[in-house]
Amino acid sequence: MKPPNFCNSINCNGNLDKDYCIKGCSHAQWVDILVVNGKKYPFEFNQRFGPVFLRKDGEPKVNQPSEKHPVWAEFEKWLKEVFNDKH
Numbered sequence: 001m002k003p004p005n006f007c008n009s010i011n012c013n014g015n016l017d018k019d020y021c022i023k024g025c026s027h028a029q030w031v032d033i034l035v036v037n038g039k040k041y042p043f044e045f046n047q048r049f050g051p052v053f054l055r056k057d058g059e060p061k062v063n064q065p066s067e068k069h070p071v072w073a074e075f076e077k078w079l080k081e082v083f084n085d086k087h
């Protein structure tokens with residue numbers, strides 16, 4: 001499993017590769033970029049709130065991708081890679 005990029009839980013206290021943080025910590029936050037048809041889709045992911053796609057300036061996009069957007073297929077692959085199919 002891939003450790004989160006950051007976590008602000010005092011339980012983890014910077015130990016981002018601890019099982020607690022990876023498997024169940026609601027403060028753990030992953031940051032990555034998906035590429036679909038050459039276009040980049042930066043996003044943040046939190047196990048509690050799911051993915052939030054971001055604008056170039058790092059702020060959340062006002063309009064998140066619709067259900068049929070091809071970025072979701074890439075996101076599913078990303079989830080499997082990050083959580084080793086155990087999500």
Ligand SMILES: [Zn+2]
Nearest residue numbers: 007012021025
């Ligand atoms: Zn954590």
